[in-house]
Amino acid sequence: MKITIGKAADNDFVADHAEVSRHHACLVREDDGGYTLEDLGSTNGTFVNDVQIVRKRIAAGDRIRLGDSYEIKLKDLLNAANDYSEEFAALKPIYDNYIREKIRIQSSNQFKTRLFQALPFAIPGIIGVLIGFAGKGSATWFAVSLLITVCAPIIGIYFGAKQSAKIPEQLQELTNRFKIDYVCPKCGTFLGEIPWESLKRKKQCPMPTCRARWSAE
Numbered sequence: 451m452k453i454t455i456g457k458a459a460d461n462d463f464v465a466d467h468a469e470v471s472r473h474h475a476c477l478v479r480e481d482d483g484g485y486t487l488e489d490l491g492s493t494n495g496t497f498v499n500d501v502q503i504v505r506k507r508i509a510a511g512d513r514i515r516l517g518d519s520y521e522i523k524l525k526d527l528l529n530a531a532n533d534y535s536e537e538f539a540a541l542k543p544i545y546d547n548y549i550r551e552k553i554r555i556q557s558s559n560q561f562k563t564r565l566f567q568a569l570p571f572a573i574p575g576i577i578g579v580l581i582g583f584a585g586k587g588s589a590t591w592f593a594v595s596l597l598i599t600v601c602a603p604i605i606g607i608y609f610g611a612k613q614s615a616k617i618p619e620q621l622q623e624l625t626n627r628f629k630i631d632y633v634c635p636k637c638g639t640f641l642g643e644i645p646w647e648s649l650k651r652k653k654q655c656p657m658p659t660c661r662a663r664w665s666a667e
């Protein structure tokens with residue numbers, strides 16, 4: 451997690467003060483949970499306990515100052531945290547999985563639908579051959595053979611339709627789950643069907659009231 455500090459509006463912590471540079475400094479949370487303050491080449495410098503620093507680990511109670519007179523409390527900095535890059539990265543497998551599952555449901559159902567429709571057409575062919583051997587010109591066997599041939603496509607269409615009716619149901623279930631999981635980590639708004647890569651390029655939540663930042667590049 452990273453909190454950027456400066457005069458420019460795109461900082462997490464906007465400090466509108468004459469001695470503060472546009473992109474003055476940043477506070478980084480380390481893997482062990484501690485915080486490091488870093489000066490970003492500011493004009494008037496960054497100070498911790500009145501000593502100018504380039505990069506320094508911050509302890510509770512340390513006094514942070516930008517330039518000669520702009521003091522900031524660590525607590526206020528942490529409240530300005532708006533970096534959701536870690537949480538956003540976790541949305542990638544959710545999106546990828548959704549697309550993969552959607553394609554899988556559609557294609558597997560298509561295959562099953564065709565199979566159900568095609569199978570009964572093939573069966574009477576086989577039965578017809580068998581009846582041809584067994585019945586040898588009998589009128590009854592001919593009628594049975596005819597009945598099977600007529601009924602087979604109807605049965606095929608019935609099962610095919612039944613199978614394809616499952617598609618919306620399964621897709622609905624998948625979409626419902628996606629709507630719960632594919633949301634902005636800050637404001638919880640569903641991010642729609644916007645591909646993860648496109649969202650990454652936007653660098654922040656598309657909701658104007660949120661603007662959670664998830665890409666520093």
Ligand SMILES: [Zn+2]
Pocket residue numbers: 634635636637638639655656657660661662
């Ligand atoms: Zn948001």
